[in-house]
Amino acid sequence: MTLSVDGSPVDTQSHQWHAYQVQRAASAGGSAVHSHLRIADAVDGVSVVLSNISFDWANPTLVQHNVSLRVAAEVRKFARMPWNFVCPGGADWIYSWSGLQTDVRKDGHGVLTVADTKSASVSAVAFLTSAGSDVAPASEAGAVTISGNPRWLAIAVTVASTWSAAVKAAAALSVTVAFDALWRAARRDWEARWRDAFDPRAKRYSGSWPRMELEHSGADGGSSDLERVYYMSCLTVLGCERTNLPLVAPRVYLTAFGTSHTSNGTDKLHGGAAAFFWDQSVYATLQSLLDPVWMRGFLLSALGGGKFDNNLFVDLLANEPGGGYWYAFNTVSVFWMLEGYLSVTNDRELLYDMPINGESVSELLERLATNWTDPRWSSTSPEHKWLADYGGTADNFLECIPTYVHTPAALQAQNVHMLRSVARLHRRFQRVARPLGAVSCAARRRKRGPLRRRGFSAGHCRGDRERAVRADAVGPPWGSAALQGSAPQRNALPRELWLYSGSDHTP
Numbered sequence: 001m002t003l004s005v006d007g008s009p010v011d012t013q014s015h016q017w018h019a020y021q022v023q024r025a026a027s028a029g030g031s032a033v034h035s036h037l038r039i040a041d042a043v044d045g046v047s048v049v050l051s052n053i054s055f056d057w058a059n060p061t062l063v064q065h066n067v068s069l070r071v072a073a074e075v076r077k078f079a080r081m082p083w084n085f086v087c088p089g090g091a092d093w094i095y096s097w098s099g100l101q102t103d104v105r106k107d108g109h110g111v112l113t114v115a116d117t118k119s120a121s122v123s124a125v126a127f128l129t130s131a132g133s134d135v136a137p138a139s140e141a142g143a144v145t146i147s148g149n150p151r152w153l154a155i156a157v158t159v160a161s162t163w164s165a166a167v168k169a170a171a172a173l174s175v176t177v178a179f180d181a182l183w184r185a186a187r188r189d190w191e192a193r194w195r196d197a198f199d200p201r202a203k204r205y206s207g208s209w210p211r212m213e214l215e216h217s218g219a220d221g222g223s224s225d226l227e228r229v230y231y232m233s234c235l236t237v238l239g240c241e242r243t244n245l246p247l248v249a250p251r252v253y254l255t256a257f258g259t260s261h262t263s264n265g266t267d268k269l270h271g272g273a274a275a276f277f278w279d280q281s282v283y284a285t286l287q288s289l290l291d292p293v294w295m296r297g298f299l300l301s302a303l304g305g306g307k308f309d310n311n312l313f314v315d316l317l318a319n320e321p322g323g324g325y326w327y328a329f330n331t332v333s334v335f336w337m338l339e340g341y342l343s344v345t346n347d348r349e350l351l352y353d354m355p356i357n358g359e360s361v362s363e364l365l366e367r368l369a370t371n372w373t374d375p376r377w378s379s380t381s382p383e384h385k386w387l388a389d390y391g392g393t394a395d396n397f398l399e400c401i402p403t404y405v406h407t408p409a410a411l412q413a414q415n416v417h418m419l420r421s422v423a424r425l426h427r428r429f430q431r432v433a434r435p436l437g438a439v440s441c442a443a444r445r446r447k448r449g450p451l452r453r454r455g456f457s458a459g460h461c462r463g464d465r466e467r468a469v470r471a472d473a474v475g476p477p478w479g480s481a482a483l484q485g486s487a488p489q490r491n492a493l494p495r496e497l498w499l500y501s502g503s504d505h506t507p
Contacts, residue, residue: 001155002070003053005029019235020190029065030058038186042244046169050183051155060149067150070143071112071125071157111170112137112144113163122163124170128154128179154179193238197290205251206293207344209234209286237286245273247319248301249294253287254316255279273317277308281333284340295341296350303356303364308334328390328397332414335368339421348429365425369418372411379407387412 003010005028016023021038033055040048057065112125127135133148146153156173160166173179196202198209212230240253256274275298280287288295301314309331312324338361342351351361359367371377372388379389387407394402 001051003033003035004066004068004070005031005033006066019194019238020187030063031065032056038183040182040186041189043169044165045160045244046165047159047244048169048173048182049157049159050173050179050186051157052183053153053155055150055152057149057151063149065149067146067153068138068143069146069153069155070140071123111167111174112142113167113170122160122166124158124160124163124166126156126158126170126174126179128156128174128176156182193241194235197234197238205291207288207290209289233283233286234290237283237290242316245316248314248316249291249297251291251294252298252316253280253291253294256313273315274313274322275316276313277302277330277333277337278312278327281336281340284337285344288341288344292341292345292347295337296345296347299337299341299350300356302334302337303361326396328408328411331368331371332411332418335365335414335418335421338365342425351425351429362425365418365422369415369422372415381406388415 010026010028012024013026021036024035026033035053037051130151133150135144135146138145158166158169196204198211200208212227242252245252255276301319302308310326311321313322315322377388379385379387384407389406392405397404
C-alpha cells in the first residue's frame, strides 16, 4: 500500500519490528503519522493482514489535508520464468512481472475488491475511519481518498481464492468490534506460538526447541548476547512459518515471501511459496528440532524429483521443483539438510529403508560425499591440480562475488566434512555400505593417476579408510542427546527479544 498526504507519498522515517507487528513512524503535511501492521492466522483458507494508521495533525481545524491510499493487492501463483541474471545483482536476478491487470470496484459493504485477471486469487480491503471522515473511491484504479482529516484509519486486507470469500471476510471486518477483536487476537496467537515452540507438550508443532539456560546473564540482569542470538534465530524461523501450503506438511517454512523491491530501477517480485535449498540448509537443525514432520516432508520433496542439482528451490504451492540451474552449493546444501535432520531424529527408516530414485538416503549421502571425485570437476590449473574445480560461471556460485569461482575453499572444506560425516553416521548405526576412503582414493587415481604427496599424504590411499574419513573428527553427533528437545525449563522466555529496532530513532 502507498499512503499519500497532499499528493506526496509518506516515507517511513523509523520503524520497530516485533514478532506480532511492525511499527512505522513518519511526518507528512505538518503532522506525525504512525502505523502498526499485524498478520492474523489464516481462517478457512482466507489470509488477513491488518493495519492501523494514526494521524496527529498540527492544525486540523484550519487546514484540510488530502489523504489517499493506493492498494496494490496483487496475489499471484509463482510463475516459471528463465533465470537469466548476471553476477553480481543484474537487472533480472529476480522474477519481474509487468502488465498487471486488475478489476477494481467498491461494493455496498464499503469493501474495495481487487481481482487480478492473471490470477485465481482475489483481495478485498475493508476500511474503518474516525468519526467525521469518509472513505471513497479515487480516480486512480485501486486507490481511495479519506476526507475530513482522519484521526485514524484501520485497514483489513483479505486474500482468498474466490471473490465471495474475500468480500465476506472483509465485510465482517468493516465493523469496529470485529476488527478490534481480530487485532488483539493476532498478538495473542503470536504469543501462543512463541510459547508452544519451546513446550514439548504443546500440539502445535511436531517437535520443540530447548530453552537456553546460562549461569550468568547479561550485565544488566537481562538476556546475554548469546541468548539473544539463539532466541532471535528461533524467532526468525517462526517468521517463515506458513499454514496455507499443505501439500508438503501441515506447516511449512519459506525462504521467499512474495515481497517486491526495486533493483537497478526495475520493480521485482519474489515468488511467495519457495523454499530454497541453500537457505533451508543453513538452519536445518533448528527446523528439525521444531518440526521434524515438515523437515522430512521437505527432504522427500527436494530429493523425490532427483533434480535438486539443477533446481534452486521447491515450489511449495505445487510441491515440485521450482526451476533454476545447476548450483555448485546444492550438493552441500542437500547434505546439510539430511545431516541436520538425521542428527536430531535418528530416522533409520528414511536413512536405510526408503528408496528414492532407486537408491537409499544412505547411498545418496555417500554419493554426495564423493561427488568431488567426478572427472567433471578435474582442475586444469597447475596451482590447484588436487582440488575439485567447479567451473568459472559466477551464477553457479554465490552470485555476488564474480571472482568466487573454480576452486573456492568453502567447497573443498565441505568435501572433507561430508566424507567424515558419512563415516561417523555409519559407525553410529554400525552399518557400512562400502569403504568410503578406498572408494574416494580409487576414484582419484582414475581421475588423475597416482596421488603424490602434494595435497594428500600417501597414507590416504593405502586402503586406510580410518585415516581418510576419521569417525572421531569434529562434526555433528548424529543423534546426540544434546540436540534432542528438552522438558520445559524453569526460566521464562525472554520477551524483550521480540523487539528489533530498525533505526536509532524509534516511534
